Amino acid sequence: MTVALRGLSTVVPPTVLIQEEVRDVFAGQPGLNRLAQRIVATSFNVSGIDTRHTVLAELSRDMRPDEPVFFDIARMELLLPGTKARNELYAEHATTMYLDAGRAAIDATPGVEASDITHVITVSCTGFYAPGPDYVIARDLGLGADVERYHLGFMGCYAAIPALRIAKQLCEADAAAVVLVVSVELCTLHLRSSNDPDTIVASSLFADGAGSGIVTALPLEPGERAFDLDRFATRITPDGEGDMAWKIGDHGFEMVLSNAIPSIIDEHITGALQPLFAHDPALADALATDASSGAVEHWAIHPGGRSILDKVESRLRLTEAQLLPARETLRDFGNMSSATVMFVMRNILDSDAAADGDRVAAMAFGPGLTVESSLMTVRG
Template identity: 75%
Template sequence: MAVTLQGLATAVPPTVLIQNEVRDVFAAQPGLSRLAQRIIQTSFDVSAIETRYTTLSELSNTPRTAEDGPPVFFDLATGELLLPGTKARNEIYAEQATALYVEAGRAAIDACPAIDPADVTHVVTVSCTGFYAPGPDFMIARDLGLDPGVQRYHLGFMGCYAAMPALRLAKQLCEADPAAVVLVVSVELCTLHLRSSNDPDTIVASSLFADGAGAGIVTARPPAPGERAFVLDGFESRTTPVGEGDMAWKIGDHGFEMVLSNSVPALIDEYITGALEPLFAAEAPLAAALEAGTAGEAVAHWAIHPGGRSILDKVESRLALGESQLVPSRAVLRDFGNMSSATVLFVLREILRSDAAASGDRVAAMAFGPGLTVESALMTVSG
């Protein structure tokens, strides 16, 4: 029984951040040390990001009106980044994330000609950038008019890799019930937690993270004729023996606090081959190619979570991938930044829409997060 990922859809909020303009705002904040100013300049300039999206309309260059009230995150008149508390940030998350969950979920259903909202049996939502209850799984079911008995699950606070276990859970649900239709939706509003700081980890996070949503339908129902999809062949999860303190996500008094050390690319470089071994082990040709250092020849397409430019560089070098094989990941990083768990869904959609992806092509997907955790999947292009 083939379980497929269909109807891949993405959504972003309307406010665009131009990377060099954001850099200049962060560099001009009061209280920065000279070292912090140098780190800001370097982090933003080498990020390989040109644009990102944010749910915070205050970060645009549009002057506020009296009806808007006082600024909460950014005072355009003074150019100063403000420091709202976690409660204020999370209240915006509850409002703005709900809209993106519903938008992306509706788009995924609409993209599947043979599936209606009434067909959805399960909803799996993903996020690490906010909390509320009733949660996004409830809001999707309510606003999309899903069956009152739809089963709902939320994977929270797992980090950038979380869309992968969500897809794996969806596949398992479909294997247990061949009639299942699982709507998976990931929404991350990372920019709610950006702030001025002298801390290098916080500066790097401010140069990378963005807002976005990704969604798809996982089901054993065959795609409609002519519809492109991914057959979900298998998943694996591995944690590295070191690096637990190098990537973390904690709740602070002024938003969530990211730990993202400069050791992460080196850790991925050291352990990525070992993390792929269990995924490729079930298929002898793939296992042999990985051992021989020719994985890039055995698998046509690579959906690598673009956690940052240096991470993509390390993956490309260690696995001896061709430059073209990371074009989708680098394009998503350039145009959207790092949207945490939603990002790999953007990369998969980029691959599926590409003329380079033919029916029967194999795809390896990987995402990284706290632990250090490496989640991977093998897929096959269908249609």
């Protein structure tokens, strides 16, 4: 049975953050010591990001709310709202983005209507509410009252790949299943000024966005482009549990993002990919010798940061062209946590370089340190 990811769609909020402008705001915050000011300059300047998107319209220079919550533009000062205030904004804005992304995936999948959806899987680590986004999607998009719903919460940047794996398993168990997968992350709700290096690095990287798609074994329509979901693998590295983490604080969620992460990924990435390629000797040999050889034409790497992409490119000996979708995603959208890898996949699928039958290896990293990967084939 062939199970495909169809209708792959991405959504971002309208407010655009210019990286240089955000850097200057963070660098000018009261209370920053000299070391923190240097870290702000370095982190933002070498991030590989030009623009990001946010649901916080008040971060735009065009907005001057009477009672600012996050940013007092008159004083150019970042404020410090509590976790409750941040999560209330999450519930408001995430609902809109879940519906927009879910609707986009359904509209982009020919031959599939909302009433055909049998399962919904939602993904997020940047907020919580109940009834949750899975319920809202079922209610507001016209899904059946008996649709099965699942939510993957607080898993971090790798969570979209397990969501696709579960969707594939549901389709393998029921050939008539049509699974809507939607990932929404509003990372900018947790931005704040700090002297802590991890917080500064996170503030230079994270952004808001949503990715979605339909997973089903139903046949593709003529002219449709999609990904066959071939295989999945998951690995926990022996190091890194304390180097990447996501905790709930009094003033939002707090990211632990140590500078050791690129080195840990560099050391363990090949071993983490071995189970994904073990079924195919040609692929396994390519991984062991030269991953850029063409056995896998495209690489959808989660752009956790520029240094991570540099390490992946070097360790796997990938070409600049193979990392271009990831670098372009980082440049234009930043790190949108779990949704980001779907943006990279969309970049590949939309590219003229992706031909029918091409193999794609997707990979994302998250707390643990966990590596989730998927092997796919371009169709159409």
